Amino acid sequence: MEFESVIGLEIHVELDTESKMFCGCSTRFGEAPNTQTCPVCLGMPGSLPVPNKKAVEYVIRTGLAIFCDISLFSQFHRKNYFYPDMPKNYQISQYDIPLCIDGHVDLEMEDYATTIGVTRIHLEEDTGKLLHIGGAGRIAGADYSQVDFNRAGVPLMEIVSEPDIRTPEEAKAYAQKIRAILVSLGVSDCNMDQGSMRVDANISLRPVGREELGVKAELKNLNSFRSLQRGLAYEIERQTKALQNGEAIVQETRHWDETKNTTSTLRTKEYAHDYRYFPDPDLVPMEFDPEWIEGLRAELPELPDERKERYMSDFGLPAHDANLLVETKATGDFFEAAVALYGGDAKIMSNWILGDLTYYLNSENVEIDAGEVKPAHLVEMVELIDDGTISGKIAKELFSEMFKTGKMPKAIVEEKGMTQISGQDEIAKIVDDVIAQNPDAVQEFHDGKERAFGFLVGQAMRLTKGRGNPQLINRLLKERL
Template sequence: MIGMEVHVQPTTRSKMFCGCAVGQLGDPPNSNVCEICLGMPGVLPVINKAAVEACLKTALALSCEIPRHTKFDRKNYMYPDLPKGYQISQYDLPMSLNGFLELDGRRVRIRRVHLEEDTGKLIHAGDKLHKSWESFVDLNRAGVPLMEIVSEPDLGSADEARDYAVALRTMLRTIGASEAEMEKGQLRAEPNISLRRAGSKELGVKTELKNINSFRALHRAILYEVTRQTEVLESGGAVVQETRGWSEAEGRTFSQRSKEFAEDYRYFPEPDLPPLEIDAAWIEQLRSALPELPGARRGRLVSQHRLPAADAVLIAADRELADLFEAAVAAGAEPKPVANWIIGEVAPSGKIPTPEHLADLVKLVTGGSITRDQGREVLVESVETGRLPSDIVREHGFAQLSDESALQVEVEAVIAANPRAVEDYRAGKKQALGALMADLKKRAPQANPRIASELLLRLLG
């Protein structure tokens, strides 16, 4: 079973406990730092309100309980990525507890969502890590806000773990809590993996995987680790509780360090930060400002627009696509064809037309003015040039041939040119019709396929 620890950088302009800017990847090292995040003596941290609110919004969106009283703690460890000698985190009174995220109609339990600060970045000199003799420290990220979202071990496969991470990302982006770009390190997923015997409820020793930079890597790393643990156990060995790094290049995990137990961190309350009292009015204010969540939107796409559930799942998973869908429907196009075009064409290409253009295109196709294939071309051109599909169709003379007498000429030509297929068809080989239709499509690409095939059948007798 897999539990996920996901670290998410909330969208803020400044750091968690000081006014340093949250910089960009590629900033010069140690250029977004101050006395506070460098851990100099005598400084006092102050909590960033926007980070607290992002965390509370996330907790609300995940249906967590939000205790009235919460505080920060010091997690002590000696490591040069945090110059204070401790990380400010939350231990026994986290900001929120006991929520869930809905995944394919079932609930993945969320144990807690809390706030903490990120660490600096270490670069190890030398070709191989274990041969390196010095490290270089950049503290630009030290003190950047992080939310830690911890799930229960409710995920049964690499597929589920990836779907969970994707759904979480959708949720965070929908509520504006985080950009959650994995490639930028704004969302870091660390799966905890343990095996259990079939039929047993007892979980085995778990390992935690780090250094995962994409949803694909998450999936691969879990598959690898499950196989590795299975082999260890089947050969009579024991899985060691530890943190393992994922190497994307080598496609394997490797031992990083034995997992510390909680007491090693000597947690104690952060004396420099007053506690937080989160009252009902504050929670209500944040709750009322939340946009429609993906789950609710999915339900509404089904009830209001009569979409099949499978379509609603795909469209609601992406706020941009869902907005496009609803705006195109509002512009007068039929819901189901709009959904088909979004799922079949827009989503895979990643090129988003304006709602008015999409609605225009869908109306052209459903009204029979152009074929689906022509529609695809028109869509591509419309996105590239920003022009209205109707204008493109008019200009290319793309309009679909639906006039029966004109079509009949084409169909007769097809029959004349393919005596063999015609004979086959009349002898009972119905699949010969396919060859005839293919030839028709070649001669008259704009032919309305429904009317053309009716004509063809009639003329073949």
């Protein structure tokens, strides 16, 4: 039987506000434990929450950017459950009236386009962090546990998708698109390493053609786009096998293990909480002026889809290039800065960015805005190609050096003597040498073997240590043969 996978994502994003959701404490990451706390975010008796208006605004801006309906009346609820990382043993969250509902995100896949519905976006507070000492570093078997409440109360936005996603690739593309939008909006840095963006995936299988949903598993610990894709792929394989063997899928939460490349049971449905949601009586319901919301809509910055359109119309880029360039805001910014400096064909910049630069960034796992190669490096290098100082082949070498050291291309060329040999006499002499030293190849060429010509060009390049101007070598060799 053929199965179809049905996937929905819950994306949690820490909002990039100065202060926490319900108190004035700083949201800075990486400070000494429990230094960014106060009676409110520690849940001391008698403390009361006061909502952060900026966080509410950020969520509404996100909703506007992905075509949601904005609730003019919204409310915070308490989600009740006990856990030591939660100071009040309830989380202030939203329940039946989230800030935003019914949005969507358009995706361009390699050879088709699709739309993923967004059910809701709501606002809540983050929890603290637990550190388990002893045992395997997990709560079971630990000698004792420590709690850091610096993160407790940081504004957290949850974006819940419809189960419209069909493949791990779509899931990854959707999550990346959400990140690009949020970073463009400036509402979050969406740093998955620091946990400011966290993705949980719900996945079930059903026979192709059936409407009814299968039993789902929720995947946790998907700490990168790569693990999102791989975790889902593993889970599809696991559930397919189970269904083909006639086994029932159990509704459960599963943990993705990055090193083992497998998922395993974290908890089953029997441990599901009854969260006893009820409106938080410490907070008054929120009501919004439609004019204020329209004002926010009017102030939205350029979003990835609009940017992509602009790259195609203004720079004449193919859709494929434009799509990849807007995948992160930083990539688009790099591209635009380079184009502005360069003044030549934007496609050349796109080729280098999507080619060599992306290759090196990926292999070193560096973000584009953190790398040593800046737009000025790239442009100077391409100009060296354009004016014939270096060949495209040398440029590849140069690029690697530039990426490692961050030195400017001209300096590297000078230091390493990488300039192209374009002197007619110098090349002519080398070509003559090659002809003289390779009589067999010359004979083969005259016998009509085209391959022999390529060999002779290669020999000339070897003698110039790759610095010879290839066009010139070609021309002179042809003339002399």
